[in-house]
Amino acid sequence: MQQQARSRSQHTGLLRRVFALIDRRLALILPAPAVIVIALLMGYPFVYTLMLSVQRVDVTLTRFSFVGAANLVKVLLEDDRFRNAVWVTLYFSVASLLLELALAMIMALVLNRTFRGLSVIRTLFLLPLVATPTATSVIWLIMMEPSIGILNYFLELLRLPPSLWVASPTTVIPSLVWINAWHGVPFVMLILLAGLRSLPREPFEAARIDGASKLQEFVQITLPLLKPAIVVAMLFRAIDTLKVFDVIWIMTRGGPGRKSETLHVYSYLTAFEFYELGYGSAVILVFMGIILVISIVLIRLRQRAWL
Numbered sequence: 001m002q003q004q005a006r007s008r009s010q011h012t013g014l015l016r017r018v019f020a021l022i023d024r025r026l027a028l029i030l031p032a033p034a035v036i037v038i039a040l041l042m043g044y045p046f047v048y049t050l051m052l053s054v055q056r057v058d059v060t061l062t063r064f065s066f067v068g069a070a071n072l073v074k075v076l077l078e079d080d081r082f083r084n085a086v087w088v089t090l091y092f093s094v095a096s097l098l099l100e101l102a103l104a105m106i107m108a109l110v111l112n113r114t115f116r117g118l119s120v121i122r123t124l125f126l127l128p129l130v131a132t133p134t135a136t137s138v139i140w141l142i143m144m145e146p147s148i149g150i151l152n153y154f155l156e157l158l159r160l161p162p163s164l165w166v167a168s169p170t171t172v173i174p175s176l177v178w179i180n181a182w183h184g185v186p187f188v189m190l191i192l193l194a195g196l197r198s199l200p201r202e203p204f205e206a207a208r209i210d211g212a213s214k215l216q217e218f219v220q221i222t223l224p225l226l227k228p229a230i231v232v233a234m235l236f237r238a239i240d241t242l243k244v245f246d247v248i249w250i251m252t253r254g255g256p257g258r259k260s261e262t263l264h265v266y267s268y269l270t271a272f273e274f275y276e277l278g279y280g281s282a283v284i285l286v287f288m289g290i291i292l293v294i295s296i297v298l299i300r301l302r303q304r305a306w307l
Helices: 002-024 032-053 070-077 080-111 118-130 133-143 150-157 172-197 202-209 214-242 246-251 263-273 277-305
Strands: 055-057 064-066
Touching: 032 055, 032 277, 055 277, 070 277, 080 118, 080 172, 080 214, 080 263, 080 277, 118 172, 133 172, 133 246, 172 214, 172 246, 202 214, 214 277, 246 263, 263 277
Parallel strands: none
Antiparallel strands: 055 064
């Protein structure tokens, strides 16, 4: 009996020590499964891409030859098509962000007021947020069709010349920017609207007493106070816009004449159309580096905005 009691006491003491250890490490143990799964989902593709980037793969996808940093050197120093893709990506991303910010700010200022039908208008403004980019891209492609598209019909009603939209080298990027902004504006608007609702009333009341106009209130009070919300919205949208692929691929596939060939499209064509998996992986690695640098800059801006 004494031996059983002693064994039971030792077992109880061991359980207490285990539970005490778990309790002290609870902050690490609870998120551990999710961290492990995310690490596997992100780590394996990255390591595999890194391994492919230092190899040359033949068209049969069965023979691999080690080439070291040759692919990366060629991407950075010799590939004019890569440099064009970088320019197109930056042009498309910056234009989309500026347009989204301008439209979202207008929508947020409108929805920040109280008037009849506000809930209906808010719902209509949020519809693009729940739409599938692939399906809506097909719809936009039909609407922008030069001969039967409804957009050219509206231009004819306004006595304006028809446009080729995504079929023209001069209008393809503006057209894609508009479509991407149509998808992203509701998200930015929600963040800005939340920021507007949280602004203090005292500065605006003081400005009205001093005789400030609405424009002066917006420029000197609203924008500075709203800067943290603007930076957060632009951070998320910049990352999303840099990796846009589905809209561009459905609408243009990088054409006409590579005028809309972003880095994602170029890497996809290189790897899966030209079967240069090693070189396409090198392009993706360089693209990841560009996104990392831009993300760090935006995060620094966000930190400063909260100071």
